[in-house]
Amino acid sequence: MAKDTSFLEKSRQVEPPREAYKWIGKDMKRVEDPRLLAGKGIYLDDVQLPKMAHAAVLRSPHAHARILSVDTSKAKNLPGVILVMTGAEAAEVTGPTASFASPPCPQYCLAVERVRHVGEAVAAVVAQSRYLAEDAIDLIEVEYEELPVVVDPLEAIKSTGDAVLHPERGDSNVAIERTLRFGPVDEDFANADQVIERKLRWPRVGAVPLETCGAVASYDEGTGKFTIHANTSMYNYVGWLIAVSLNVPSHRVNIIPTLAGGSFGSKLFLHKVPTLAATLARASGRPVKFLEDRLDNLMNCDNHASDRVYNAKLAIKDGMMTGISFHVVDDYGAYLQFGYGTHGNALSQASGPYKLSSLEMNLVAVFTNKCQQGAYRGFGSEVMNFLVERLADAAIEELGDDPLEFRRRNFIKPEEFPYRIPTGNLYDSGDYPKVLDEAAELLDYPGWRKKQEAARKEGRYIGIGVATCQERSVFSATEFWFLNPDEAQGFTLTSSPEGVSVKIDPTGKAMVTLHAPFWGNSPETMATQILAEHLTMDPADIGISYSDTDSGLNGTGPGGSRYTVMIAGALTGAAGKIREKLLTVGGHMLEASVEDLELADGRVSVKGAPEHGKTIAEVALHAHYFRLSMPDDPLLTSGIDATHVYDHPLTTLPNGDRTDLGVFYPIMGHMCHMPVIEVDIETGKIEFLDYVAVHDCGTMVNPMTLKGHIRGGTASGIGTAMYEHFYYDEQGQLLNASFADYLIPTLHELPVDLRTGHVETLSPFTEFGIKGGGEGGRMGAPPALAAAVEDALRPFGVKIDELPLSPRRLRSLIRAAASSKV
Amino acid sequence: MKPSAFHYEKPSSLDGLLDVMGKHGEAARILAGGQSLVPMMNFRLATPEVLIDINGLSELDYIRQDGDSLSIGALTRHNVIYDSPLVAELSPLMAEAYKHVAHTTIRNRGTIGGNLSHADPSSELPAVCICLEGHMILRSKQGTREVPAGEFFLGALETAIQPGEFLAEIKIPVRKPGVGSAFEEVSPRRGDFATTAVAATLQIDGGICQTARIAHAAVADRPARIESAEAVLEGSALDKARINQAAEIAASETEPSLINYHGDADYKRDLLRALTKRALQRASENSVN
Numbered sequence A: 001m002a003k004d005t006s007f008l009e010k011s012r013q014v015e016p017p018r019e020a021y022k023w024i025g026k027d028m029k030r031v032e033d034p035r036l037l038a039g040k041g042i043y044l045d046d047v048q049l050p051k052m053a054h055a056a057v058l059r060s061p062h063a064h065a066r067i068l069s070v071d072t073s074k075a076k077n078l079p080g081v082i083l084v085m086t087g088a089e090a091a092e093v094t095g096p097t098a099s100f101a102s103p104p105c106p107q108y109c110l111a112v113e114r115v116r117h118v119g120e121a122v123a124a125v126v127a128q129s130r131y132l133a134e135d136a137i138d139l140i141e142v143e144y145e146e147l148p149v150v151v152d153p154l155e156a157i158k159s160t161g162d163a164v165l166h167p168e169r170g171d172s173n174v175a176i177e178r179t180l181r182f183g184p185v186d187e188d189f190a191n192a193d194q195v196i197e198r199k200l201r202w203p204r205v206g207a208v209p210l211e212t213c214g215a216v217a218s219y220d221e222g223t224g225k226f227t228i229h230a231n232t233s234m235y236n237y238v239g240w241l242i243a244v245s246l247n248v249p250s251h252r253v254n255i256i257p258t259l260a261g262g263s264f265g266s267k268l269f270l271h272k273v274p275t276l277a278a279t280l281a282r283a284s285g286r287p288v289k290f291l292e293d294r295l296d297n298l299m300n301c302d303n304h305a306s307d308r309v310y311n312a313k314l315a316i317k318d319g320m321m322t323g324i325s326f327h328v329v330d331d332y333g334a335y336l337q338f339g340y341g342t343h344g345n346a347l348s349q350a351s352g353p354y355k356l357s358s359l360e361m362n363l364v365a366v367f368t369n370k371c372q373q374g375a376y377r378g379f380g381s382e383v384m385n386f387l388v389e390r391l392a393d394a395a396i397e398e399l400g401d402d403p404l405e406f407r408r409r410n411f412i413k414p415e416e417f418p419y420r421i422p423t424g425n426l427y428d429s430g431d432y433p434k435v436l437d438e439a440a441e442l443l444d445y446p447g448w449r450k451k452q453e454a455a456r457k458e459g460r461y462i463g464i465g466v467a468t469c470q471e472r473s474v475f476s477a478t479e480f481w482f483l484n485p486d487e488a489q490g491f492t493l494t495s496s497p498e499g500v501s502v503k504i505d506p507t508g509k510a511m512v513t514l515h516a517p518f519w520g521n522s523p524e525t526m527a528t529q530i531l532a533e534h535l536t537m538d539p540a541d542i543g544i545s546y547s548d549t550d551s552g553l554n555g556t557g558p559g560g561s562r563y564t565v566m567i568a569g570a571l572t573g574a575a576g577k578i579r580e581k582l583l584t585v586g587g588h589m590l591e592a593s594v595e596d597l598e599l600a601d602g603r604v605s606v607k608g609a610p611e612h613g614k615t616i617a618e619v620a621l622h623a624h625y626f627r628l629s630m631p632d633d634p635l636l637t638s639g640i641d642a643t644h645v646y647d648h649p650l651t652t653l654p655n656g657d658r659t660d661l662g663v664f665y666p667i668m669g670h671m672c673h674m675p676v677i678e679v680d681i682e683t684g685k686i687e688f689l690d691y692v693a694v695h696d697c698g699t700m701v702n703p704m705t706l707k708g709h710i711r712g713g714t715a716s717g718i719g720t721a722m723y724e725h726f727y728y729d730e731q732g733q734l735l736n737a738s739f740a741d742y743l744i745p746t747l748h749e750l751p752v753d754l755r756t757g758h759v760e761t762l763s764p765f766t767e768f769g770i771k772g773g774g775e776g777g778r779m780g781a782p783p784a785l786a787a788a789v790e791d792a793l794r795p796f797g798v799k800i801d802e803l804p805l806s807p808r809r810l811r812s813l814i815r816a817a818a819s820s821k822v
Numbered sequence B: 001m002k003p004s005a006f007h008y009e010k011p012s013s014l015d016g017l018l019d020v021m022g023k024h025g026e027a028a029r030i031l032a033g034g035q036s037l038v039p040m041m042n043f044r045l046a047t048p049e050v051l052i053d054i055n056g057l058s059e060l061d062y063i064r065q066d067g068d069s070l071s072i073g074a075l076t077r078h079n080v081i082y083d084s085p086l087v088a089e090l091s092p093l094m095a096e097a098y099k100h101v102a103h104t105t106i107r108n109r110g111t112i113g114g115n116l117s118h119a120d121p122s123s124e125l126p127a128v129c130i131c132l133e134g135h136m137i138l139r140s141k142q143g144t145r146e147v148p149a150g151e152f153f154l155g156a157l158e159t160a161i162q163p164g165e166f167l168a169e170i171k172i173p174v175r176k177p178g179v180g181s182a183f184e185e186v187s188p189r190r191g192d193f194a195t196t197a198v199a200a201t202l203q204i205d206g207g208i209c210q211t212a213r214i215a216h217a218a219v220a221d222r223p224a225r226i227e228s229a230e231a232v233l234e235g236s237a238l239d240k241a242r243i244n245q246a247a248e249i250a251a252s253e254t255e256p257s258l259i260n261y262h263g264d265a266d267y268k269r270d271l272l273r274a275l276t277k278r279a280l281q282r283a284s285e286n287s288v289n
């Protein structure tokens, strides 16, 4: 599509970007760090309640089986065991766990009647200690009747009968098939000079945070109320769904967040673990801690991410990309957690940074006997980036073009923003040539090309990758439902709000309450810097805490690179109200009218006469204790406090037939990754020689923490590209369900110095022009590395269509290429 | 991931160790550094009724030269060996192999005796012991016996240690003057067990290879020498072609049977070829003719 300025008028930006800032844009040390680095952070496992007991879970050894009987008598008789609960028993008191799928695909915290993947929970034990609970687990006897196992997603399309995982949804393992077309697809392909085709395979990998998922739940029989400590997010968005599962009204559940030791998406909405812990607490009459161990987490958590097989085509006319058409089969595993949201998400940036006129997607989502998918850094869009960049690289190869020139030519130009892509989503702003140029310069791209040529003469295989990718940020919620089958027409416009509460105490200190948890990112630092900027306060005078659901406002929490943008929005609203109150009270104290006052350098003072003023602390003291000394005004109450809920900055409805998905992910970040690698062609091992990543996340709130996100995200991207893979064998056994075999790259596997750069193109829609950057490098590293390895192995004519780029895979590609040459 | 219940014994002398071993028989397992045993217990792959902790037995913790042998007590920590100038001088192959063994924190606790008794087929040290034709000193109430490394490893996690016996010492022949050695490995990540590893020593005299020893790890259920490759080297001038021939033999005549996600048979053959070639090249370079 094209430039569309009509949206600029709808911008709800209150705080335009400034020329200069006092706190925003500074490398302020994280306020979270002192307690975390000193080991004083309170994580889930630190929560101890009086009389607390411990749970462990029996997991299915089979990928697909009917549960014929469960004998718990021996386990119950073990001294120290308080409760043994089977799936059938749990289902009598607790309903299905929360799911966003349509039509629904019921899942329980303990499997009922049937297990659908290895590691699915079958029964649980509550005992005096986790040790005893595991002893009792070993004593539970389960009789299974094995059912046919479906592992290959392409086979799953054909399943019938007993091989069908959810017969109540029909005699098929196809969860949904949907074709969406945007723009003149047929025309673009009919008029093409070239049509590039690629078959691609994106592997099942996962977020695998250091801390697993956990909950400590207690049930007060007197009040009928649950209290659940958990390392979940979204508790102030959809936390009430846990109450629905527990069959109690939502005001009978209070969810208290703990610090999360990493999530990367996998704790987005943690519900199976809290639902189970609460169910066990109610049944046992004891507070219950259930913290997954690594096996629990790898086999059964919400870790696993997109698992896709692509068949894709790109139309080229006069050296320009015009249309992309792809068929994708996505292996969702045994259940549907977030519906088809990961494909909705991907359509927000389906044309990458390029000017395409048409797009077509044929999606087939299938069920197989694997762990269900959850959310992981990118939520499906990182796969779309891989697809678009692989197609671009294939076109470059076929046209004999230059990787930088081809991209430059096809980029949406800086003056064309805001720009609507064929799917209907809007890209708010960007300067892609500038990001590319900066990366090329930082890397010394021409220099590396020369070194590459020289090395090739010595029989060394150096490769340089280029990937220019999008990082959409700030989701609205429409992506979660607009792909649902036609019979579910969806909703009216949905939001994904973020709230904040701010109060200034009598001594002038600010207390900020966030309504979303700490996830390993820097929410406290972001809130501190932004509020300090607004209220001209010293960051040391700002304290941050987290609400529970009893006290919480709307809070969607981190995810989809949204938190900094959204909390900036909420704080802008709240700070505006606080400033107004400070000026009003200050006006009474100074006997000046509000219009003549300003808030600057931590003081309310008369414009042009700064010596005539009061500090925030003086004003706060007055506001808290001397209200009645001021004139009567029903709006003037004691104290200084404000809450503000900020809604998604810009979203519109999809149309009925989904030929236009509307604006749903418009705050568009961008990146260029350029790795330089060398392949040892005899062993297939890859070594990093250099790595440059330049990102554009709009106004940077804290360049230092952003750099951390880029580096950490790139490390996860390197994991996906080169190391990680949840590998199920034909029987549906997860063969690498431990960190000995599921390979997360360590410091040794990463580039020694991952060099980063920034370009700031400011969003016209968000406060201060901030865009999201949380998912960072994982969105760009995989296509960049695929390109680099393909470049290194060009003499062999090897094509990289599948990840991970394990040395075994590279050797088999080289071997095949070498033998076909003979 | 919690172990099942066990009793715990901590003898304070070697005789005490033999006593408690005799008392508990096969129900007991020795606990050395715990770096392999404890994970297995946490996964409940090992459920010993009794753990006999030998960490109090400092008499098993030493590195010394005994004439032509380098003697290492079973309880000597990996990192102590790795950092030992004596080991670097008397057994450069072992010192080099240690670069590939686990991570610092694990090497701080893990012991050479625990490693060899555990007999993981993907471990580096068994291959080193085989390549260097070392001996294992086993002790029991009945006395002491010496088992050649080549007869010690019987299969994956299987050794010649009999009930009532423990591994007391590892004896490695001191490197003969001029002998070159090299250890080559590919592992999924740094510090991981090998996908494939090759250890080699070469004694070269007047450009002619007198003795060649080549051993592989992570290829079969136990490390082994690649004698057919050794044979084409011994008695020959060591040029590039000869080394390539030996590497080719190592790849074609070894049947990889330890197959997993990280390495199928074809890949392990590729690695045997590449690593044998590299190990031989380097060993010939650092041998003093």
Ligand SMILES: Cc1cc2nc3c(=O)[nH]c(=O)nc-3n(C[C@H](O)[C@H](O)[C@H](O)COP(=O)(O)OP(=O)(O)OC[C@H]3O[C@@H](n4cnc5c(N)ncnc54)[C@H](O)[C@@H]3O)c2cc1C
Residues within 6 Å of the ligand: B029, B030, B031, B032, B033, B034, B035, B036, B037, B038, B074, B075, B100, B101, B102, B103, B106, B109, B110, B111, B112, B113, B114, B115, B116, B117, B118, B120, B122, B123, B124, B125, B161, B165, B166, B167, B168, B191, B192, B193, B194
């Ligand atoms: C993350 C990780 C990575 C690792 N990577 C590597 C690697 O790359 N290469 C490698 O070689 N190893 C690796 N290891 C294993 C490490 O080397 C262990 O230290 C070693 O295998 C076992 O030594 P230990 O002293 O810890 O023995 P333990 O775990 O205490 O015992 C191991 C076994 O040996 C028995 N045993 C111990 N001592 C004696 C004795 N004196 N006599 C008879 N039986 C005995 C025990 O009963 C037990 O069965 C790794 C371990 C970890 C956790």
